[in-house]
Amino acid sequence: MRELELLIIGSGPAGLCAAISAAASGARVLILERSFAPGGQLIKQTHMFFGSERQYASHRGVDIAGILLKKLEEYGDRVELMCNATAVGFYEDNVVTVLKDEKEYFKIKAKSVICATGAYEKSLAFPNNDLPGIYGAGAVQTLMNVYGVKPGDRVLMVGAGNIGVIVSYQLLQAGVEVAAVLDAAPKIGAYLVHASKLARMGAPILCSHTVKEAIGTDCLEAAVVCRVDERFQPVPGTEQRFDVDVMCISVGLSPLNELLAMRGVEMKYVPQLSGSVPLRTENCETCIPGIYVAGDASGIEEASSAMAEGYLAGLCAAAALGHVPEDYEARRQEYLRQLEGLRSGPVGERIRAGMKLSAL
């Protein structure tokens, strides 16, 4: 069985930054990535990010992945990246089982582990929700931007948060008609910049609306939507029918952290962080020493905070393994400051409340 110093599970923004940070301190790192290419969700983000310069604002997500991977190359053979490799089990003695290329299965034992496994899309219950043509919005984004496959001709987007609105815009760019974007909430959840881009293209955004049912025999042919009241109950007589062959569900993400749960890390359901999350210290360490979490796996936020958390977790995990850089405390404070900045103001209120509930 292979034994190693630091294992990072996931090569999205959190995992890549954790690897850069830990390798910069001198740690030897193995990164597991279940997809065929590193970068996580960054590789399908064709829009420019905004926010802080430290988190590569005004770059396209796909380019940020390239920047981070290039940085990682500086550390040479201290860092190994294994793609098509899924961590399938995480056991008490810090043994992680790996399924590689779906035909190799082996064990790895790591002194320290950073879980940067990201998130998964929430589903929605409505009649005929299993018809072919009904996708998660993230799945459609993968189809289009990673595989170059156009999902259909006319789409109904359910959810006007950032993902729903950004994917709608990218669907328009790909030549797919957007019949409407719905959201059950009375206000658009997405940043105004993204929502106005969509509105300028003529796609209607219907707030206080939900999908009532999907219609079709072998695949999706139409969808009936209706208005909802302030208690999110359907208002009779407000039904509208849209003839669409694609419906995208974009009703939020949940933290993907089942590996930590099976390892025995203490977990808690925190609605502000969109699901069950591990309790963790300010340094991203869970209740089990040497096991860290970073990015969406510890609560749904954005790529910018995932990167800052990754840098912090990588720094702290490496330090605990004996790789303490001279400027350790200054860097630690700097990442904490960045996170505080990203979570400040009214937008970060939910996250701040969630962080309090999941603090160790």
Added chain:
Amino acid sequence: MDENTIICRCSDVSLKEIRELIAQGYVTYDEIKRLTRIGMGPCQGKTCGQLVLREIANATGRSMSELQFHNIRPPVVGVKLHLIAEEAERNEE
């Protein structure tokens, strides 16, 4: 219409079935799992988990944070048995 609303795509379990079980007093995820196989398919409960817990919360008046999801066990995706057996043999050598 509840019979056409699919809560568990892996094992094709409808909202109607879930609601009937809750009405019969099966108000934990684990009990419903044992009766219907929800959470035991390829997604391991990632599709149905929060939907079922929400139904239980609505029916019992309890909050989502009070409710328990199932115990999470390896592996998180399907692994062919011969691969596991081969790795076990290698570790014996």
